[in-house]
Amino acid sequence: MMAEFAAANEASLVALRGFVLTGGEGFRSEWQRSLTQLEMTEGAIVADSRDWTDGAKLFQLAELRRTSRALVAQERVLAELVGTPNRFPGLRLYEEDVDPAFAEAITLCDRTLQSIMASNWVGTKESVDTLARLRGxxxxxxxxxAIYLPSGEKAMSPDxxxxxxALRDAAATLAGIRGKVSPADQVGLDRLTTLLGSTDRKxxxxxxxxQTPRWDYADYAFRQKVLPLAERISSIVGEWRAAS
Known part of the structure; x- marks a missing residue:
């Protein structure tokens, strides 16, 4: 029974890792079968323990069951992350909040540019040049x-x-041309400054x-939450088998 329990524990770990890496349904099915086998074998060990006379071993069994429940719970949470936006919380924040804000800011910049050029206000040329570069x-x-964030690269390209x-300096840049455009265009610059400030913070x-291991939260959870529990189970089972 101990050998079967150890094998089921290892099989569930390998299958779950395969599912995390590939998202393949074959790995998911194998992981689910391994969990079923793990629970069945644990039940058999518990039934057998009613005849045990070694208190230390019974105490270890209680720890094994607690650890096993915690492991299964962590594995289920992890499996639910695979294939969902929640696996990459930073990428989800970018796609849901930052990228739409960039799109809005570019539209606002276009609109303000057209208005400034039409107004023919003093200093128009310099203002247009500044906004055009910011838009670029x-x-x-x-x-x-769109390329960098989903990649495995840590460092951004020089460009x-x-x-x-330039984005981080946008507030100062826009403030420098604010007095050189018409009052109506100043309103557009103020809205653009506010939008870019909130976008920059996100x-x-x-x-x-x-830059952290938590970027891929599924991989992080496997290494930091699942593996230590699985290793503790292997340690307990290993002690039992060595003593038997």
């Missing part, structure tokens, strides 16, 4: 992050880093997560 940086960021710095959260 935002487009580069949208295109670049992406440069555009990122983007900072995304990029911070990108």
């Amino acid at each position: 940086h935002m487009r580069l960021l949208r295109d670049g992050f 992406l880093q440069s555009a990122r710095l 983007l900072e959260q995304v990029l911070a997560l990108k």
Whole structure:
């Protein structure tokens, strides 16, 4: 029974890892079968333990059952993450909040550019040049992050880093041309400044997560939550088998 329990524990771990790496339904089915076998074997060990006379071994069995329940719970949570946006919380934040904000900011920048050029206000040329370059940086960021964030790369490309710095300086840049456009266009610049400020704060959260093991939360949970529990079970079973 101990050998069967150890084998089921290892099989569930291998199948779950395969499911995390590939998302394949074959691995998911194998993992579910292994969990069933694990629970059945644990039940047989519990039934057998009614004849045990070794208190230390009974105490270990209680620990094994607690650890097994915790392991199965963690594995089920992990399996539910695979194939969902919740697996990559930073990417989900980018796609749901940051990217739409970039799209809105680019549209607002376009609209303000057209208004400034039509107004023929003093300083129009400099203002148009500044906004056009900012619009270019935002487009580069949208295109670049669509490639960088899903990749396994930790460092951004030099072009992406440069555009990122330009975005962080956007508030000062827009403030520098605010007095050189008409009052109506100043309103557009103010809205753009507010939008880019909130977008930059969310983007900072995304990029911070990108540098941590928690970016792929399924992989993180497997290594930090599932593996230690599985290893503890293997240790207990190993002690029993060595003593038998």
